[in-house]
Amino acid sequence: MFKSYETELAGRKLVIETGKLCGLTNGSVLVKYGDTVVMVNVTASKEPKEGIDFFPLSVDYEEKLYAVGKIPGSFQKREGKPSDKAILTSRAIDRPLRPLFPKDFRNDVVVVATVLCVEQDNSPEVAAMIGASAALSISDIPFGGPTAAVNVGLVDGQIVINPTEAQREVSDLTLTVAGTEEKVAMIEAGANEVSDETMLEAIKRGHEEIKKICKFISSIKEEIGKPKFEYKSFAVDHELYDFMEENFTEKMKVAVQEVDKDTRDNNVSVLSDEIIAAVTEKLGEEEAEERKQEIGEAIYKLEKKCVRDMIFYEHKRVDGRALDEIRPLSCEVGILPRTHGSALFTRGQTQVMSVVTLGMISEEQELDGIDTETAKRYMHQYNFPAYSVGEARPSRGPGRREIGHGALAEKALVPVIPSKEEFPYAIRVVSEVLSSNGSTSQASICGSTLALMDAGVPIKRPVAGISTGLVTNPENPDDYVMLTDIQGLEDFFGDMDFKVGGTEKGITAIQVDIKVDGLSYEIIEEAFSRTRKARQYILDEIMKPQIAEPREEISKYAPHIVSTQIKVEKIKDVIGKGGETINKIIDATGVKIDIEEDGQVMIYSADQDKAYQALDMIEDIVREFEVGQIYYGTVTRTTTYGAFVDIGGGKEGLVHVSKISKERVKNVEDFVKVGDKVPVKVIEIDEQGRINLTMKDLVENKEESTENEETENEVIENE
Secondary structure, three states: OOEEEEEEEOOEEEEEEEOOOOOOOOEEEEEEEOOEEEEEEEEEEEEEOOOOOOOOEEEEEEEOHHHHOOOOOOOOOOOOOOOHHHHHHHHHHHHHHHHHOOOOOOEEEEEEEEEEEOOOOOOHHHHHHHHHHHHHHHOOOOOOOOOEEEEEEEEOOEEEEOOOHHHHHHOOEEEEEEEOOOOEEEEEEEEEEEOHHHHHHHHHHHHHHHHHHHHHHHHHHHHHOOOOOOOOOOOOOHHHHHHHHHHHHHHHHHHHOOOOHHHHHHHHHHHHHHHHHHHHHHHOHHHHHHOHHHHHHHHHHHHHHHHHHHHHHHOOOOOOOOOOOOOOEEEEEOOOOOOOEEEEEEEOOEEEEEEEEEEOHHHOEEOOOOOOOOEEOEEEEEEOOHHHHOOOOOOOOOOHHHHHHHHHHHHHHHHHOOOOOOOOOEEEEEEEEEEOOOOHHHHHHHHHHHHHHHOOOOOOOOOEEEEEEEEEEOOEEEEEEEEEOOOHHHHHHOOEEEEEEEOOOOEEEEEEEEOOOOEOHHHHHHHHHHHHHHHHHHHHHHHOOOOOOOOOOOOOOOOEEEEEEOOHHHHHHHHOHHHHHHHHHHHHHOOEEEEOOOOEEEEEEOOHHHHHHHHHHHHHHHOOOOOOOEEEEEEEEEEOOEEEEEEEOOEEEEEEHHHOOOOOOOOHHHOOOOOOEEEEEEEEEOOOOOEEEEOHHHHHHHHHHHHHHHHHHHHHHHO
16 A cells, blocks of 8 residues: 655655555565665575574665666666665665664565666755665664664764755765664765864764754654564573573683784684584584584684673773773885885784885766766775685675775865865775774775875875774673774674774774664764874874974876876867878877866876976977067078968968068079078968968067177277
8 A cells, every 4th residue: 555754854855755656575675765765675585594603694785777867888888787866775774674683583684775767956865874774674674773864964063964966065074874673773974084072962963953854754663664574593502501500700811811823813713613612522413413503603712702891891801901001003105116106004913015006187086976076086895805804705805894894084184185176196005904803994095095095195194094893782782892993803793893993083985883772972972082083093103203393395107297287178279170180299209198178188198308398399389479579490491482480389470571571582492491590580470360470570680680789899898
């Protein structure tokens, strides 16, 4: 049965419809926010997926180019693989939903958000996040929502909920907040060095709107929501777990207390074999083999409990650090001799190498998505090879995690990247994870800052990144212990990974992943305080001693730039018919040339002399000749009625036979020959652009000048 529900969000109409489309799904809604329309469908498998120890949730955010009236540019003229923006949105939808499913649930759940129509003032990403929550809430899939989400901007110092396209262009903050009625469940932000206090206030303001939408979805659920279906529980058997806890807790606590990750993993592996042997003796070989996966999950649960209990009750971390202590840090710059910039950043056993490449503006990345952004000049990519965690797997290209971490580092650094006018280069940074034991994305931020400065990119200020973790009391989530600089084990077994990048002035990026149902404002405020203190330490004590500011010059292997500004109407002259003129310049000098629509010309070359040679050639082409100006030209041909002189820029003028000399000229070649360099003055430019020149006036001027010099000499001699 078709139902339509309406409310208001940030002063604009929000409508959720259901019952008309996609009748075979577990739950389906059509979200209309202004003229933005997103369809969200959720389905669940009837049976659990066997052989896994996690909840198999898949989220796909599908950008359809017809939503913005575009035909795909590919050969097949259909949408291809998802854009980075679509992947990042899929991750943003996933993060607040995942913790609200039952922990023992193993059925496949698939969420598909399809963008059908876009009005740029009304975010399809927000509509998709609200729609996913609504579809799950009214479905029969076990889900503990609802959740909701909003965007928050900062325009002229004022917090704005769901800013319009025009407001987004001038906003100092791009913040996405998701949450339940009670708590904040997800934070994703990019910011122009925004203070902790302003960021917290923006989160709170966003959460106020979230509460209203959650109540709206709850009212829909109460009216038409389906009863949740029964599912097979994959909770660990209590008796089996109790046996392990009673006999192996102390041994497990000893096994996990080790600084070195490999040693710790080996300790746990040896103890696991001992536990399996004891369980096999208790259950018998046949039953132990049948329950092999369950035994493994119980061992994992015991390890997790030991690590969490040590942190929560004893304030003891597995590597012996204090709760607010950062792992040993080191960094180097200029580690690769011929790249444009490079750096190595190490935090404990996490190690990232970042490499910078500078290129032409025309080499910026072209984007073909459903928003108005068509290109980006700063590109940050992140690679996470299997060897970084000691695994033997071939590389198969970047996955969603790699794209997400690269985007986070990019978001952190974009606010300090100089403008195109200040530094007319396309900039690509690649962060290679060499060793991973947690917080590789934050190490990427630090390493990339160093590499950019090594490359001579005049960034505004250095950026550093750090993450905090959380262990809560399961009986009272408001009772918690926070950790600074979490390593891999603390991320796996903890309740939060709160990543913050920023400068000494403020925050530039945030990404928060949680495994509990939400965070209180107090937790968020403390996380900001801890990350600010840690960032400042990393900047002052580790990064600045290595390189305090960008190098004054870029690498000799990077393309150097010479630029000039020409009139827009002269662009066609420089390019020439079919690119003939500009290609001649490129062939003659070996340079690369970019010409912007506003007439800015940028010449790139590793050889500065060649760049200036190309500049001279371009300036010759665009030079404007004026009546009365004197030029030094080359005679190109002679006729019975005069001589033609090349005065630069491919322009020729005629010196009529009557204008060559004050003497009578019977034969032009008695006075000038092809190849002669002669001074000429422009005396006329007619309506067709033809240039008439004179040499005679210049000869007379020269004779007058000579006579004056002789007179002056006579005066001096007489004195």
